[in-house]
Amino acid sequence: MGLAARTTAWSAGLAALLALAVTVSAGIGPVKIPPAEVVKIVLNAVVVPAGVETGARGSGTLAVPTADVVYRSPFAFPVDDVHRRIVLYVRLPRIVLAAIVGFALAAAGTVMQGFFRNPMADPSIIGVSSGAAVGAVAFIVFPVSLSATLALPLVGAVDVGLSGGAGVSLFAFVGAIVAAFGVYAIATRHGRTPVATLLLAGVAIQTFLGAVISFLQLQAGESLRRIVAWLMGHLSAASWGDVAVTAIVVPPLFVVLMAYTRDLNVLLLGEEEARGLGIEVERTKRVLLAASALITAAGVAFAGVIGFVGLIIPHMLRLVVGPDHRVLLPTAALAGGSFLVAADTLARSGSAELPVGVITAAVGAPFFIYLLMNREVHEL
Amino acid sequence: MSADDTADRPLTDDDVTAAGSATDPGDDATAAGSATDPTDPAADPVDADPMIAVRDLSVSFGDVSVLAGVDATIDRGTFVGVVGPNGAGKTTLLRAITGVLNPDAGEVRVAGDPASGLSAREMGRRIASVPQETSLSFDFPVRNVVEMGRTPHLGRFDGHGADDAAAVREAMAVTDVERFADRPITEVSGGERGRVLLARALAQSTPALLLDEPTASLDVNHAVRTLELVRGLVDDGKTAVAAIHDLGMAARYCDELVLIAGGRVHAAGPPDDVLDAETLRETFDAAAFVGRDPATGAPAVTPFPRRDVNPRRVHVVGTGRGAGRVLARLSAAGHDLSVGVVPETDAVAGVAADAGATAVTSPPFEAPDPDTTARARRLSAAADVTVVVGTVAGPNRPVRDAAGTPVVVDPDVDPDDLLAAVADAGDG
CATH class of the missing domain: 3.40.50.300 (P-loop containing nucleotide triphosphate hydrolases)
Structure with missing residues (x-):
């Protein structure tokens, strides 16, 4: 089977799995809703442009003719309105955010493992997660009051305030990017960024930022609980606004990463060989680093530090579809989405809600140990 | 790219194709997609420049x-x-x-x-x-x-x-x-x-x-x-x-x-x-002996560990592969060699040619004429050391006797013993 066919088949299968995971997950909770009803609710919510309604605004000679596009749902299944509200406004934002964040983290993890030629690499390796944590924790401890609303293109007005989750996300995102850029700047000399130096710079920055986080926690007082919840990874505060931002940021970055999958394959040979095969190594590394850092930042900014997704999912998929990034990247990303949806469903379906990071770590750590025991680590 | 960009450097094939299309020369991903592309340097093997x-x-x-x-x-x-x-x-x-x-x-x-x-x-x-x-x-x-x-x-x-x-x-x-x-x-x-x-x-x-x-x-x-x-x-x-x-x-x-x-x-x-x-x-x-590979005729290098020896004038008397080995080993050590009299088809003659040694040869299956023997005798007499390999055939006895005290070695002599014997004889 050709590469394109293999990629398509696996991706289609895993996309179907993700859709199934989302559907089943949306039915799970204190109120059980059958998957069939979930599907109906979602279909009812789908709208298509149905026509144009003309009218006029103002009156008399000042009347301005208007034309509004009218949307109608092509479906009108009878559904329980309470169930509808639970699915659409309580569960789905969280589930879809989990899917997107899992997708982003697994994609970034896949790229980082190839980039560092090390199966133990994960998206946080260049300091993105630590930077995000510092940004988020700093905002929680020293809340900054920005202007009441922040207008984001396409998303509309986002409330930013003392208790705003958007403020945390914004600071986390900025922190992530600043940390990643700092690691890159430290490791770069004369336009070259040796991968080993980058790795060590990442470790150093992570250690330093860990100290900053500990210090901030000591200053936290009442907000300590929120900090801990954020650091463990959380999706409970998800809103459709969060989903919209990630849905706008993640796909273009994923397309960039997909465009570089062949380069990433060749980079696995080593940088000198990659150059001999026509890859502009440093430029390619910059693109991969920037896109991975941004896609990770977009994920952790809204979901906190969720470990192990970016580590184990690429690894598991590599065992299944092989190391070729042209197949591995899309399949790992889709599987990452499913994995985080499942993990978050588990996290919220117990008697007391657990941070999703606890679930991913509880599943991930044993897998990590399994990898070590099987000596799948070839380098470092 | 504009025509002006190319004015200050020699025009290449790439310029010609790039100027024809609107392709950015910085990223020729689309301009040069296949192995049969006319800009491929492989398609132009008679280029004047060295590779x-x-x-x-x-x-x-x-x-x-x-x-x-x-x-x-x-x-x-x-x-x-x-x-x-x-x-x-x-x-x-x-x-x-x-x-x-x-x-x-x-x-x-x-x-x-x-x-x-x-x-x-x-x-x-x-x-x-x-x-x-x-x-x-x-x-x-x-x-x-x-x-x-x-x-x-x-x-x-x-x-x-x-x-x-x-x-x-x-x-x-x-x-x-x-x-x-x-x-x-x-x-x-x-x-x-x-x-x-x-x-x-x-x-x-x-x-x-x-x-x-x-x-x-x-x-x-x-x-x-x-x-x-x-x-x-x-x-x-x-x-x-x-x-x-x-x-x-x-x-x-x-x-x-x-x-x-x-x-x-x-x-x-x-x-x-x-x-x-x-x-x-x-x-x-x-120390290396550069001979000829008998199967391919290409130079064949036989290296030995280098020893500091005083170069001597050495004359070798003997024939066959054994004498050839002795000659090669002495050559690798840096001695100035002569050999003879040997039949011109003998293995030693080939080794002498590779080693750059002076060889006194005679036609095969014939006794050497007196002049030839005399030349070999003079070389032997003038040498610091004369090495005799194995037993000496009749015509070469005068050559051996021309030397005062020749060093006599077996054809399969240990190389270290050979070099030591030559060094000692030269000092004496």
Whole structure:
């Protein structure tokens, strides 16, 4: 089977799995809703442009003719309105955010493992997660009051305030990017960024930022609980606004990463060989680093530090579809989405809600140990 | 690009095609998609410029100078071996040619263009490198690794076309890797890996090949097959440069050798000119006898550990392979040799020719005439030491007797004993 066919088949299968995971997950909770009803609710919510309604605004000679596009749902299944509200406004934002964040983290993890030629690499390796944590924790401890609303293109007005989750996300995102850029700047000399130096710079920055986080926690007082919840990874505060931002940021970055999958394959040979095969190594590394850092930042900014997704999912998929990034990247990303949806469903379906990071770590750590025991680590 | 951009430098093929379309010359991904592209330098083998020209090249790592003022010209359609002792800078020279290393001074030109000005992609379509080892630790199937050779010919969103598939198929066929094409690269043997890397370089379809110790990890069969393959490719028009440790292999397959020692080109030219005992002593710090391989006729280098001996005038009396070995060993040690009288078809006569020794010969199956014997006697008498190998046939007795106290050795004498005996006799 050709590469394109293999990629398509696996991706289609895993996309179907993700859709199934989302559907089943949306039915799970204190109120059980059958998957069939979930599907109906979602279909009812789908709208298509149905026509144009003309009218006029103002009156008399000042009347301005208007034309509004009218949307109608092509479906009108009878559904329980309470169930509808639970699915659409309580569960789905969280589930879809989990899917997107899992997708982003697994994609970034896949790229980082190839980039560092090390199966133990994960998206946080260049300091993105630590930077995000510092940004988020700093905002929680020293809340900054920005202007009441922040207008984001396409998303509309986002409330930013003392208790705003958007403020945390914004600071986390900025922190992530600043940390990643700092690691890159430290490791770069004369336009070259040796991968080993980058790795060590990442470790150093992570250690330093860990100290900053500990210090901030000591200053936290009442907000300590929120900090801990954020650091463990959380999706409970998800809103459709969060989903919209990630849905706008993640796909273009994923397309960039997909465009570089062949380069990433060749980079696995080593940088000198990659150059001999026509890859502009440093430029390619910059693109991969920037896109991975941004896609990770977009994920952790809204979901906190969720470990192990970016580590184990690429690894598991590599065992299944092989190391070729042209197949591995899309399949790992889709599987990452499913994995985080499942993990978050588990996290919220117990008697007391657990941070999703606890679930991913509880599943991930044993897998990590399994990898070590099987000596799948070839380098470092 | 505008026409003005090209005004201040020579026009190249690439300019012509790029000017015709609106393609950005910085990213020729779409302009140059296939192996049959007219801008492909492989399509123009009669170009006047040498394939690779290295001028006054100096490279240092930190404070350590590795290459200092290296000049070398690799003509199209030649197979050039880069030889030299460990740490001489062979690999560094290869890396500088592909532009991986930035030289401190000097220049490398590839098909006329400065290497420093070529993009990785342009370089990847002119020169394919075969590294000693690859660090690939992910289990790609061998076939995928070979396919990676097509990278310089593919645009970012191109799939593999028919040209690419054909190049990969042919590369795998000639390197004999088809049998294990579907096995993971991490699970094949070292020798097989070496052939996979060669296949990848061939799939690159470049006019020039650079090989770093291509035979180092191969058994004799595959070493010979690899060099035969490269030789064949060169005969078909490719240019090849290989760093080779095995001087005999280098001499046998290469058109020219470049001998590097201490970061400088010590000698360059046909193997017969480059490989002589004196040069090898200076560059490898080894005593060597340079003979002829009886099967191929190529120079055959037999190295010995170097010992400090005072060079003597030594005359050797004896015939056959045993005397030949004695002569070769004394030659490698640096002694000034003469031999005779020997039948001109005797093994010793051949060794004497290779060693540059003065040989007094006579027609085979005949007793030497008195003049010939007299010449040999004079050489023997004038020598510091006369070495007699085995028993002496009648005509050579006067030659032996001309020496005061000849050193008599067995044909299978231990080399150390031989050298010690010659040294002692010379001192006495």
